[in-house]
């Protein structure tokens with residue numbers, strides 16, 4: 001298997017409603033990623049597009065729709081989709097395009113425009129539930145998060161106050177991100193006093209629905225050494241799918257994240273993730289998910305991630321910076337683009353180019369993770385320099 | 386090259402941009418209707434609901450009792466073996482008190498969705514349903530509940546043939 005590097009990254013601002021179409025956002029991010037490493041579309045052998053359900057856009061075959069903005073026409077192009085986990089799955093697909101030896105340079109572009117669906121993109125989520133056994137109950141996507149969060153809190157005795165600290169941290173981190181939708185300085189009380197949507201989920205426990213795109217350029221070792229002074233290497237990838245019978249699983253623990261992580265750790269030769277990984281960008285569409293995922297990623301024992309947050313370990317200047325970007329809670333949540341934004345963040349952090357977001361101590365290795373479908377898919381990418 | 390990038394593209398719009406006609410937008414809808422076949426396993430599940438009963442499928446390979454029922458075991462990857470009648474009682478595994486409808490319209494009276502592990506199924510194997518006849522403040526994980534069925538004449542062979550699940554009172 002050939003070595004694969006990330007050599008360029010780009011992203012648009014994440015906003016509530018963008019003037020640009022999905023194609024235009026994709027183009028802006030893709031162009032920026034190419035420019036950042038001095039390549040042009042002629043240098044690109046294949047394109048990977050990542051985008052979440054077509055229902056958000058009301059555009060069928062969204063991969064084809066987005067392909068020109070992603071540089072994909074007249075090239076081997078495919079769109080991949082594993083729900084919310086897509087943004088970290090797309091670079092995995094990019095990785096095996098190159099690792100297989102078939103392609104030298106691959107452009108990976110993720111886009112989401114959440115604002116098109118009216119009155120609210122939540123309506124499009126209804127169709128992810130089983131049409132016969134669940135949909136007649138009128139489920140809301142918030143339900144499954146609320147059900148999972150409650151189970152997680154109950155099993156471990158974790159409080160809403162502890163969980164709210166994640167929202168406080170990430171929204172503050174996002175103040176330093178030039179593309180952030182919702183960077184802000186808030187308190188735990190602000191979270192607790194925000195509107196109760198579906199207890200235990202309050203409004204400020206949730207990331208905002210955003211429009212945006214992100215892109216990276218991935219290439220073989222041969223090309224990386226030619227075009228980049230500081231290639232960032234893909235050291236591990238992992239993905240895993242658990243059962244869609246989500247009411248047959250104990251929701252307190254994300255088993256599928258653990259299996260995805262173990263696959264990536266094996267590939268990277270990592271035995272003790274807590275000691276061997278310097279930055280983590282776990283998927284944080286809700287604040288408790290950051291904790292849930294840190295546990296699935298084996299950074300601590302189940303139930304102990306809240307304490308890491310309370311103790312400041314996961315702060316940007318802590319021992320294990322988590323979501324130094326500001327995460328989905330702060331930078332925003334254009335679904336697939338949000339996942340790839342995390343990979344972009346690792347790229348910039350590992351190269352020491354993250355500006356005001358830079359974590360101290362010259363991080364050598366980072367992990368990005370995303371999650372999706374009916375709380376059942378885990379995707380993990382480990383990058384190192 | 387985050388630190389070297391000075392311009393980040395993407396143009397944020399405000400409501401005023403639309404109200405004042407500075408940007409154009411086109412509205413449209415997708416009108417699509419479907420008739421989903423219930424299938425073999427869920428078809429029988431629905432028929433039994435109409436009769437006021439909950440059923441599962443048993444797999445003799447892994448010895449799991451599966452609800453919702455399926456005709457094949459996804460782990461053993463073989464046909465499941467038999468229908469099993471379940472009780473219409475269970476235990477709340479987790480719940481939410483929801484003030485938003487599926488389309489984000491706010492509710493004054495909350496709904497209480499829950500995952501209910503059904504008695505007689507494999508441990509922890511449950512279904513999504515709603516709780517009723519209970520003060521939201523009184524709901525607890527671990528609470529024992531029983532199905533409250535619609536009148537037989539009202540049942541249509543749907544998951545909503547169970548109105549909701551109500552707490553089992555002490556001695557009741």
Ligand SMILES: [Zn+2]
Pocket residue numbers: 444445446447448449458459460461462
């Ligand atoms: Zn089996």
